[in-house]
């Protein structure tokens with residue numbers, strides 16, 4: 001929650017009784033209840049007999065690709081997954097060499113309990129989760145905020161000086177006075193989709209050209225305070241940490257996060273986030289059309305997905321709709337499919353994959369090319385034990401805390417596996433300009449500089465003396481299969497976003513542009529959250545079902561069936 005004691009904390013959606021109104025990631029742009037759709041006993045729909053067993057290409061085995069393939073398999077299609085790297089994509093978990101049970105989540109690592117579509121799969125697989133130690137939460141025993149050389153220690157927000165409460169209250173006021181926070185959250189809780197759309201559509205029209213920083217600095221609440229308040233807000237922000245590296249992004253991106261509780265009540269997956277896509281790949285669903293019991297994605301693929309894709313073109317098979325979609329693999333194998341679900345980051349469609357230009361309208365290409373990506377870097381080290389819980393005899397406090405700072409590391413998280421067991425520290429988690437500073441440096445040099453900064457904050461603590469083995473580091477922008485962490489729209493980008501998200505509804509498209517369905521958090525309205533990977537995958541599944549002549553059950557309409565009523569507002 002925000003760095004203030006006086007503010008009411010939103011209840012954890014995980015604690016809500018079934019049917020009780022609660023905050024969810026019900027997206028205000030397209031308020032379709034994906035969680036209800038997934039849970040409905042009628043399932044996601046059915047294919048005509050002759051379409052059963054149809055092969056559908058799924059490019060990318062990140063969460064979106066695996067979810068799309070899993071649901072297509074349940075419907076009776078034969079998904080054929082192509083993957084350039086590992087199953088999991090940006091849900092990537094790496095073990096430390098000396099103690100494989102100590103893991104580092106290099107991409108997604110903390111998942112808001114309001115992300116009900118995401119947790120549908122976590123629950124299906126029965127994956128254990130735990131509260132993530134975000135600043136000032138119960139899971140972080142203590143937090144230190146260090147700004148301009150001055151450190152503040154807090155076990156909860158009430159221990160912080162009043163200055164921080166003023167900052168938090170200003171943020172809450174800005175949201176309430178300028179952006180209808182309470183009304184929007186009430187509409188989300190009660191799933192009043194018409195009211196939600198009415199409120200949100202006005203905000204889209206008003207704020208599409210406004211940056212996060214512009215929103216804050218022009219708000220009455222922050223205008224009544226000093227620049228230092230605004231600066232401190234950027235450093236410590238709300239929920240999971242500082243947000244000033246998002247200051248240039250569209251305020252709409254931030255409002256979606258706050259409105260849907262996405263930055264609150266985070267949990268991590270025990271053993272690492274990658275377990276979710278990997279176990280879904282192995283899972284044998286109870287209800288399967290067409291396939292025999294016990295079939296899984298793994299068994300359908302004979303144990304491994306196909307390789308990296310180097311080309312996507314219009315096919316020439318008269319038996320397939322529109323001639324089908326031809327997919328070429330890096331090492332030359334080519335196959336034509338009735339449809340293709342493309343889940344890799346959209347920049348890759350022009351920068352890394354030879355994609356037939358005619359598959360998308362020029363306006364779609366503009367949207368693909370104009371997507372703005374965040375940079376992100378993380379560096380983890382393994383330590384012999386959670387020494388940070390040792391009590392400093394002089395202060396009576398733990399020797400080290402979860403740390404937010406304006407120094408190079410920006411945010412340091414302490415990840416505990418129990419007393420007297422090896423543990424890990426996420427020494428630094430950074431975004432954009434802060435991540436760019438690390439880009440040219442190797443793991444050792446990054447670690448050296450991070451330890452140097454932390455030594456200024458904790459002069460008596462020798463972190464290096466506890467470290468074992470080599471650090472694990474990542475810069476997502478340096479990986480050619482990703483080219484960035486994830487999309488985040490700049491001011492004026494709403495129109496691109498609306499095109500990308502809505503592309504799965506293809507009736508209005510000319511035939512030569514049908515049959516390729518984009519999915520993944522890249523094209524979702526909540527990029528940077530795995531819930532968006534799931535929901536856009538479900539859109540693509542609906543698109544493929546429709547493309548192959550199938551339908552959703554009348555009692556459980558799919559996202560495309562309610563499109564006319566709920567579609568995101570189209571700006572002129």
Ligand SMILES: Cc1cc2nc3c(=O)[nH]c(=O)nc-3n(C[C@H](O)[C@H](O)[C@H](O)COP(=O)(O)OP(=O)(O)OC[C@H]3O[C@@H](n4cnc5c(N)ncnc54)[C@H](O)[C@@H]3O)c2cc1C
Nearest residue numbers: 060062063064084089090107108109110309520521529530
């Ligand atoms: C640093 C970071 C922190 C994050 N933190 C969080 C968080 O805390 N909580 C949260 O909910 N979300 C978080 N996310 C977002 C979350 O990780 C993503 O939403 C999710 O993993 C995206 O899944 P996806 O399937 O859409 O895309 P991806 O995981 O990117 O999957 C696309 C796949 O396509 C593959 N591919 C690329 N090119 C080709 C090719 N030519 N042929 C075949 N395959 C190809 C890639 O290898 C990849 O596996 C974070 C992401 C990052 C990067």
